[in-house]
Amino acid sequence: MSYSIRICQSRRLESAVPWLIFSLVFAVSLNPLNGAPQVPVEVSIQTDKAVGVVNPAFLSLAIDSSLAISGGIAYLRTPRLVALARGLAPAFLRFGGTEQDFLIFESSASKDVWQAASRRHANDEKRCTLPHYPTWLLQKQREKEEMMEPVLYKRRRTHTVKNATITPDMLDSLNGFASCSGLHLIYGLNALLRGPGSDWNSSNAALLLHYTASKGYNFSWELGNEPNSYPHRTGRNVSGTQLGHDFMALARLLESQGLRSASVYGPDVTRPRRSCLRLLQHFLETAARVVKSVTWHHYYVNGRTATLHDFLDPEILDSLATEIQDVAQVVQKVSPGSKVWLGETSSAWGGGAAGLSDAYVAGFMWLDKLGLSARLGIDVVMRQAFVGHGHYTLVDKENEPLPDYWLSLLYKRLVGRSVLIVQKPGFGGTLRLYTHCTSSDNSPGAVTLFALNLQPNNATMQLTGTLADCTTDEYILEPGDPKAGLRARSVLLNGKKLEMKSETELPPLLPRRLPQGSLLTLPAQSFGFYVLRDAHVPACLPQTPIQG
Numbered sequence: 001m002s003y004s005i006r007i008c009q010s011r012r013l014e015s016a017v018p019w020l021i022f023s024l025v026f027a028v029s030l031n032p033l034n035g036a037p038q039v040p041v042e043v044s045i046q047t048d049k050a051v052g053v054v055n056p057a058f059l060s061l062a063i064d065s066s067l068a069i070s071g072g073i074a075y076l077r078t079p080r081l082v083a084l085a086r087g088l089a090p091a092f093l094r095f096g097g098t099e100q101d102f103l104i105f106e107s108s109a110s111k112d113v114w115q116a117a118s119r120r121h122a123n124d125e126k127r128c129t130l131p132h133y134p135t136w137l138l139q140k141q142r143e144k145e146e147m148m149e150p151v152l153y154k155r156r157r158t159h160t161v162k163n164a165t166i167t168p169d170m171l172d173s174l175n176g177f178a179s180c181s182g183l184h185l186i187y188g189l190n191a192l193l194r195g196p197g198s199d200w201n202s203s204n205a206a207l208l209l210h211y212t213a214s215k216g217y218n219f220s221w222e223l224g225n226e227p228n229s230y231p232h233r234t235g236r237n238v239s240g241t242q243l244g245h246d247f248m249a250l251a252r253l254l255e256s257q258g259l260r261s262a263s264v265y266g267p268d269v270t271r272p273r274r275s276c277l278r279l280l281q282h283f284l285e286t287a288a289r290v291v292k293s294v295t296w297h298h299y300y301v302n303g304r305t306a307t308l309h310d311f312l313d314p315e316i317l318d319s320l321a322t323e324i325q326d327v328a329q330v331v332q333k334v335s336p337g338s339k340v341w342l343g344e345t346s347s348a349w350g351g352g353a354a355g356l357s358d359a360y361v362a363g364f365m366w367l368d369k370l371g372l373s374a375r376l377g378i379d380v381v382m383r384q385a386f387v388g389h390g391h392y393t394l395v396d397k398e399n400e401p402l403p404d405y406w407l408s409l410l411y412k413r414l415v416g417r418s419v420l421i422v423q424k425p426g427f428g429g430t431l432r433l434y435t436h437c438t439s440s441d442n443s444p445g446a447v448t449l450f451a452l453n454l455q456p457n458n459a460t461m462q463l464t465g466t467l468a469d470c471t472t473d474e475y476i477l478e479p480g481d482p483k484a485g486l487r488a489r490s491v492l493l494n495g496k497k498l499e500m501k502s503e504t505e506l507p508p509l510l511p512r513r514l515p516q517g518s519l520l521t522l523p524a525q526s527f528g529f530y531v532l533r534d535a536h537v538p539a540c541l542p543q544t545p546i547q548g
Contacts, residue, residue: 047447047537050418050437055339055379057184059370059411060092061085061386061394062344065100065188065225070148072388073170075141076177079130080399081387083504087409089182092220094343094382095174096188096268098156098233099164100225103190105208106167128180142397149389153351159233168211175217184220186265187212191224191246192236200246202253209257220263222343223250226297228269228276240279243267244286251290263292268343270297272326281330288335293379295343296327300365303348303357303391308486311347311361312454312525314430317368324376341380342373352392360403360479361486362392364452367407367527371434371450374419383408396489403480403491406498407527410475410509414439414448414529418539430454431522437540438531445536452527461520470535472518473511476528486525 067073085093155161178185189208193201200223212219227243230236238246247266254262267283269276284294298320301310310316324340331338347357347365356362366383373381383404387395394405418437431453438446453459480490480497491498494512501507511531514520522528 046421047539049421050539051421052374052377052419053417054374054419056417057090057092058374058380058417059088059408060094060380060382061088061183062094062096062382062384064097064385064388064390065095065103066097066148066152067388068103068166068170069099069152069164070145070389071141072145073173075133075138076173076387077130077180078133078138078399079504080500081395082128082130082177082180083506084395084399084401084405085177085181085183085386087506088386088412091183092186092380092382093178093181093183093386094186094188094222096186096222096225096344097384098161098225099152100188100222101190101192101234102161102163103166104163104193105204105211106165107204107207128176130180145389145397152389156350159235161233166208171208171211171217172215175212175215175219184218186220186222188222188225188268189250191227191238191243192230192234194236194238198238198242200249202249205250206253206257209253209259213257213259218262220265220292221250221254222265222268222295223247224266225268226270227267228279240267240282240284241286243279244283247283247287247290264290265293265295265341265343266291268295268297271299272296272323272330277326277330280327281334284331284334284338288338291338293339293341294327294331294335295341297344298323298342298369299346299349301348301353303350303353306348306353306356308356308361311356311364311486314432314454317365317372317432320369320372321376324373324378328377339379340377341382342369342378343380343382344384345369345381346384346392348392351390354391355487357390357392358396358402359484359487359489360477360491362404363407363477363491363527364454366404367411367450368432368452370411370415371432374436375434401498401500402489403477406491406493407477409506410477410493410529411450412439413509414475414531415450416440416448416540420447420537420539431459437537438533443533445534445538445541447532447535447537447540449530449532450528451522451530453522453524456524458524459522461522469516470532471516472514472520473531473533474514474520474528475509475511475530476523476526478523478526 174185189205191200193204195201223246224243227238230238247264250264254260267280269280300316300319327340331340346352347362352358370381383394385393387393393402394408395401416437416439420435420437431451433449433451435447435449438448474494476494478492479485479488480492481488493509498507520530
């Protein structure tokens, strides 16, 4: 089976029709016994205006709060990790997860100690001076984290997470990593510290906020992680209304600490089932006015039972659309106009699926989620996790970038904020297409088309009409290890393996320049980007106001 795309546009913009017709021709197999011809299906994309505009930090990152338990926070500020994170800026960096509701800020230090620490770190942070850790120390830390992995997993599975400490030095390391990487830190506060009347006990949070204010840190804040899961994880129950009152208390606390301008995000609920949506509605009815964006979490499958087929299953990929629409319906009803974020998301819950979530095949879920989320109005998507525990990180325990890192880097460089209208949505089927204006770093008026081919045969596409003369840059990502195939932990860009050039230098991401009129061929079970540099699409020209 093969596919073709026909794209047409008048070269003369003053006489152009307002629609750029993308005729997506699916080769629909009919009865193979009678040799019947294949029937094309056309798809149109409107390019005189954008359907929406995503946040400049649309693709953002998360690191799990479990790093506070394993001691991994102290080792974030290595030159290599900073260089890798800086490649994905601008982005938010969420620090949260299950353990955030069990972290207690170490308050034994006096104000004098805090001020001394402030002076000690001030020059390093101002210059982004990064500490040098000897190889043996980094290896020792990796061994410690590997030992902690099954412990953390067991605690979560048996719902026996214990209280732990986060110290001023850890906060300094978090801030230093974020600021040196060009990321904006969102810190998740503990919501399970509660008084007799079930109200949130904010005393420990007040100490933490005072410390960050004294250091001049520019954090944003969350309160609680997946509160709809509290009953089965902790035996506690916090209603949406109560959580809303707690967020109102947090807003007052921020104001009392001189942090009135700090943003608050929440409530970080999980999969939008009936009870979850009810909690979200009651929360928004109480606290929508203090929440800058509404956050919820999404994973496709259970990491313990996920299969290779799941990552290539169109029905599983399409399921995200239903969940986005369920959340959007509640938000629109209670707080119309509020931005919605995927505040934590990856392929498989429970720490990911070993050999899948950390392999090339994970890119199908990740790239489709980025395309579909932007198309359906999600403002920010926060990837769990940049580095740390689990099998879904972008960077492994040896600080080597995994395939999803390289995919994220390409997305950042090629895909712009403006989302173009697709008459037949890009999701659905085994050839999945999404179209944005190209990143502002590239040619004005250019279009970036990114595509996923889930089928075991090549997908062939053709640009026709006047756009056949466009200059097209092709970026095809394929598994980096033929033997491992879709389970490869490395990736090829246009046939060349991607890897760091040095400890702090990313490789160039070079396209393959296609001759005019070339067919676009997307290999079987692969994904890639096509940049039409001289398309002169009206919606992507600077002088055209963006309509969202």
